[in-house]
Amino acid sequence: MEARQVIDGASLGPEALKVIGRAFDDAWASMAPNVGSDPLLVRAARLKLADVILSIASESSRDADALRQAALRAMEAQ
Numbered sequence: 001m002e003a004r005q006v007i008d009g010a011s012l013g014p015e016a017l018k019v020i021g022r023a024f025d026d027a028w029a030s031m032a033p034n035v036g037s038d039p040l041l042v043r044a045a046r047l048k049l050a051d052v053i054l055s056i057a058s059e060s061s062r063d064a065d066a067l068r069q070a071a072l073r074a075m076e077a078q
Contacts, residue, residue: 003046012059020057023067024050030072049075 007021027049035045053071061067 002043003050006047006050007054010054010057012057012061016057016059016061019061019064020053020067022064023057023061023071024053026064027053027068027071027075030068031075048078052078 004021004024007024008017010017010020012020028046031045031049032042035042049071052074053067056070056074057067
């Protein structure tokens with residue numbers, strides 16, 4: 001999917017990208033039921049989540065659960 005391509009293409013090391021990808025997948029699993037099934041809304045929400053996670057993450061990101069929680073909080077605030 002496009003949002004995962006955004007994450008996978010980020011300028012971070014492979015270990016950080018693995019953690020960020022896991023955080024993204026877990027966060028999406030938590031929020032997907034609330035987004036619905038409209039493909040445009042799903043795409044927009046996934047891209048927004050990818051942007052939020054990348055804005056929070058860093059090269060030293062190693063805790064997928066903490067990153068997931070921070071991303072979900074940031075998404076709720078928007």
